[in-house]
Amino acid sequence: MTDIIEAYLKKVLQQQEQVEIRRSEIAQLFDCVPSQINYVINTRFTIQRGYLVESKRGGGGYIRIIKVQVLDDLDMLNTMIEIIGKSISEKEAKSVVQKLYEEDIVSKREAKLMLVAMDKSLYTGDRLLDNRLRANLLKSMLANLKYEEPKKRKADNS
Amino acid sequence: MTDIIEAYLKKVLQQQEQVEIRRSEIAQLFDCVPSQINYVINTRFTIQRGYLVESKRGGGGYIRIIKVQVLDDLDMLNTMIEIIGKSISEKEAKSVVQKLYEEDIVSKREAKLMLVAMDKSLYTGDRLLDNRLRANLLKSMLANLKYEEPKKRKADNS
DNA sequence: TTATGATTAGTCAAAAATAGTCAAACACTT
DNA sequence: AAGTGTTTGACTATTTTTGACTAATCATAA
Structure with missing residues (x-):
């Protein structure tokens, strides 16, 4: 069943x-039951396989699957994500961003945005927690850079 | 229905x-019922999305929706920083970023980086704390944009 | 001027319409 | 038997739709 829906x-x-x-x-x-659709999407339309999924509940709700293009900096970004791990200090994080800029993976403006987001002053003050939050944020941003949507989206509610 | 009225x-x-x-x-x-209009206005024409709403009841009553006019990017960024305040929800934050993109103050990639950074899943799980952290982060990013060279404009493919 | 009724718009919570989660049951393979 | 992937359904979460009730303003009568 999953395969059939996937193929469709x-x-x-x-x-x-x-x-x-x-x-x-x-x-x-x-x-089939509705949650089967979630299973198909969760197992077959992941970001690793090149798909982005958006959805909305309630009246007029939907599930949207978008093909994305994987960019060529994939390897470098994946390596960096691994290096970051579960926790990262402000300094280390900033050097990761610096590296991204030097490798020409992000523009100067993008790098500055990311640097700002790594700054200690923005977090809670609890170092261990902050390092984990920072790692999550940085990894999410890097993951985001791996893919690109092929086409314009319509009015995004959310 | 809401989407249709919004589009109109x-x-x-x-x-x-x-x-x-x-x-x-x-x-x-x-x-549709009249209160549906209130719903559309309350969810789609908020200040975060760049709209002001005025109304009057009674005979000759009306609802007026006004697009917020800003003079330039700096002005817009300052206004948004004010709107953000000390605390902001994920949804509101994403509306702000979306607006930034629509106003051509940030590129699509920049917007996506910022959107990722607003995502609930990255924070601690304590809503009040998260909303404060998010507000700080977003305001820092906006402040940062104030002192950057303007985004280079390409032909808007997106 | 004040009271009253008509004409608007606003609020709020219940109901409806979606999608998401999670764990148990099932089916195959090894 | 154990492990893996699939199917199912009960429960949850989110968003929209609806309508009864409230509030404000205006017009008119007293």
């Missing part, structure tokens, strides 16, 4: 670079 | 800098 969605995505579904409709179409 | 009003606001409606008329036009 991929087929649509061959024509378009994104697809928007109503979870319950697809579930009906394939005669 | 935004379309009008593309032509004019403000729009004045009679609540019951719009409700009739879209065949």
Whole structure:
């Protein structure tokens, strides 16, 4: 079942670079429970496989799957993410960002934005906690740099 | 429905800098209850998204939506920093960043970096604390943009 | 001027319409 | 038997829609 739904969605995505579904409709179409759709998405349309997923609940809710393009700095970014680990100091974090800039992976403005976000003064004051928060933030930003959407998005509510 | 009404009003606001409606008329036009209009306004035309709303009840009553006008980038950034204040939710923060992007003050990549940094999942889980941390971070990033050279403008592909 | 009724818009909470999570049950493979 | 991946469904979370009730303003009558 999972494979069938995956194939169906991929087929649509061959024509378009994104697809928007109503979870319950697809579930009906394939005669399965709605949460099966979540399973398909969680296992087959991950960011590692090159897909971004957005959704909204409530009236007019949807699930949108977007094909993304993996950029060539992937390896460097992955390595850095590994290095960062669960925790990182302000200094180390700033040198990671500096490195990104030197490697031409981010622009000067982008680097400055990231540097600001690493600054000690923004956090709670509890060093261990701060180092973990900082690591999470930096890793998220790096992960974000790995991919790029092929096309414009419409009005983003959220 | 909400999206449709939002789109309608935004379309009008593309032509004019403000729009004045009679609540019951719009409700009739879209065949919904009048309070739906309040919902649209409260969720889609907030100050974080760059709109001011005025209204009057009674005979000849109206609802007026005004696009906030800013003189230049610096002005806009200062205004946003004020709006952010000491604490901001994930949703509001993302609205602010979205607005920054729409106003062409940040590039798409910059916006995405900032959006990632606003995400709930990165913080401690204590909502009040998180909202304060988020406000500090966002304000720092905005302040940083004030002193940067302006973003280089390319043909807007996005 | 004051009271009253008509005409608006605002508020709030319940109901409806979605999607998400998680763990138990199931089915295969090794 | 143990491990892995899939299916299911009960429960949760979020967003929108609806409507009854409230508040403000205006027009008019007393």
